Amino acid sequence: MSNIKDSQGDVWEVFVQSKPGLPHKHAGSVHATDKEMALQNARDMYTRRNEGTCLWVVPLNAIVSSMPEDSGSFFDPADDKAYRHPTHYIMPEGAKHI
Amino acid sequence: MTTKEALINYCLRIGDTSLILGQRMSEWCSNGPILEEDIAMTNIALDHIGQARTMLTYAGELEGKGRTEDDFAYKRHEREYYNSLLSERPNGHFGDTVARNFLQSAYFYHLYSALSSSKDNMIAAHAAKSLKEVTYHLRHSAEWVVRLGDGTEESKEKIQTSFDEIWEYTGDLFEMNEVDDVLIKEGIAINQTEIKAKWDKTVDEVLVRAKLQRPKDAYMHSGRLNAIHSEYLGHLLAEMQFLPRAYPDAKW
Numbered sequence: 001m002s003n004i005k006d007s008q009g010d011v012w013e014v015f016v017q018s019k020p021g022l023p024h025k026h027a028g029s030v031h032a033t034d035k036e037m038a039l040q041n042a043r044d045m046y047t048r049r050n051e052g053t054c055l056w057v058v059p060l061n062a063i064v065s066s067m068p069e070d071s072g073s074f075f076d077p078a079d080d081k082a083y084r085h086p087t088h089y090i091m092p093e094g095a096k097h098i
Numbered sequence: 099m100t101t102k103e104a105l106i107n108y109c110l111r112i113g114d115t116s117l118i119l120g121q122r123m124s125e126w127c128s129n130g131p132i133l134e135e136d137i138a139m140t141n142i143a144l145d146h147i148g149q150a151r152t153m154l155t156y157a158g159e160l161e162g163k164g165r166t167e168d169d170f171a172y173k174r175h176e177r178e179y180y181n182s183l184l185s186e187r188p189n190g191h192f193g194d195t196v197a198r199n200f201l202q203s204a205y206f207y208h209l210y211s212a213l214s215s216s217k218d219n220m221i222a223a224h225a226a227k228s229l230k231e232v233t234y235h236l237r238h239s240a241e242w243v244v245r246l247g248d249g250t251e252e253s254k255e256k257i258q259t260s261f262d263e264i265w266e267y268t269g270d271l272f273e274m275n276e277v278d279d280v281l282i283k284e285g286i287a288i289n290q291t292e293i294k295a296k297w298d299k300t301v302d303e304v305l306v307r308a309k310l311q312r313p314k315d316a317y318m319h320s321g322r323l324n325a326i327h328s329e330y331l332g333h334l335l336a337e338m339q340f341l342p343r344a345y346p347d348a349k350w
Contacts, residue, residue, distance in 0.1 A: 008132040030134050036241055041134035043234075044141050 012038040013063060014046055017054040024056050032057075104280040105218065106160045107180065108287055110170070111277075111322065112209075112224075113153025114181035117171055118331070119202060120146030121338050122189055131192050138238060142199070145231040152224050172342040176332050177325045183270045186331045190260070193246050193253065197260035200239035201301065205271050206232040208296040209288065217285035240304045247308025254309070261305075262313045269318025271297075277323075 008031040015024035027046045032038035038057040047055060066074055082088045123143035130136025154170040184202050189195045210232055213225035246257040272290040281287030305312050321327055341348060 008134075031132055032134065033245070037245070040238055040241065041138065044138040045134060048141055 009033040010038075011060040012042070012057040013060055014042040015056040015058070016046055016052040017056075018052055020053055024054065027051075029060065030057070099276055099280055101280055101284055101286075102160055104277040105221075105286065106157050107277045108221075108281055109153045109157040109160070111180040111182075113150045113157060113170070114179045115185045115202070115206075116146045116153065117150035118179070118181040118334065119185040119199070120144070120150060121334060122185065122187075122195075123199075125189055126195070135192075139195075142235055142238070145235065149224070149228050149231070152227075156220050156224070168342065172339045176327055176335055179327065179331060179335075180322060180325055181327075181331075182322050183267045183319055183328055184264070186328060186334060187264055187267060188330055191256065193257040194260045194264070196239055196242040196246060197257060197264055199235065200243050200304065201264065201268055202271075203232055203235040203239050204297050204300045204304075205293065207236045208293045208300070211296075212288040212293065216287070221286060236300075243304050243310070244308040247305070247310040257308075258310050261310060265313035265315075266317055267319055269315070270320045270322045273320055273323055275323045 010032060011029050012032055012035075013029050014027045016027045017024045027042075030038060030041040030045055032041050035057065039055060042055050042057050046052070078084065120143045123139050123146060126136065126139040127143070128136065130139055150171070151167050154167040157170060158165040158167065182202065182205075184198060184205075187194075187198050189198075207229070210225040210229040213221055214229060216222040216225065243257065246253040248254070272294045274290050278287055278290065282289055302312060319328070
């Protein structure tokens, strides 16, 4: 696997789950030469003050990101489609718990 | 020797070893090979200093003469320290630190595993709490032993030399005297020969994974039990104790 290299090993993106059941959120990145060390480094960098219950580390080159130049075609078409949001619809009278 | 006298000495052995290793690890602060490792080693330093605080405070309470954790840490002389000879070895290069920490952490891991069921509540609680920390220290150092041992030709040669050179300080970890006799009888302490058997197994397993040779047991230094130290402890204490000795009224 060829990750992005500098002098300090590969870059791994770190995701921290703050409580069981909650999604893992991106916290930052660490350098490491392999996955076990990446996990240890992530533990030291991001969870030593009680921030987490679970950690994911992902090699940077395994992440596929959309490009800024694609943002028009990716995201703009959603702008004028208010009917995709639930607030577009008028609630029927008498409907509760919506 | 009363049980209390023995227990005070036992607390100092554990607390001093934690304190001195913590001080050694703090020397890596801002000098780590990479940022992540710098933070890891500083974390480990703080864990050890935290462990030392509990034991030195407890020693002071048992003694009952009003000595605090700071009095123990900063106002004792070299010949009043009961830390292991291993813990005071200089950091050397990264591999030297890894080898030293691995051998000491494997010891702490098995010591605290056993002391978690000590009949002294304070020792048992301290051991149970510290076990989580030293489990991580052992994992951290063991993984590095494997990576350096099974890494490049140069890293293998360097860490093998680190183990060969530091080995003669490992015998000191397992020596016993009257303190142990008194406390083992009371169910407070653990027989060091039991720790040694488990330590041997852990060390062998990791060295095999790392494709390294276990050094042969030959001459072993001793000193811990009688507060006799190598030439390195005095220098370490001079640095560690400078501020509170120069400015006795300084507050944190």
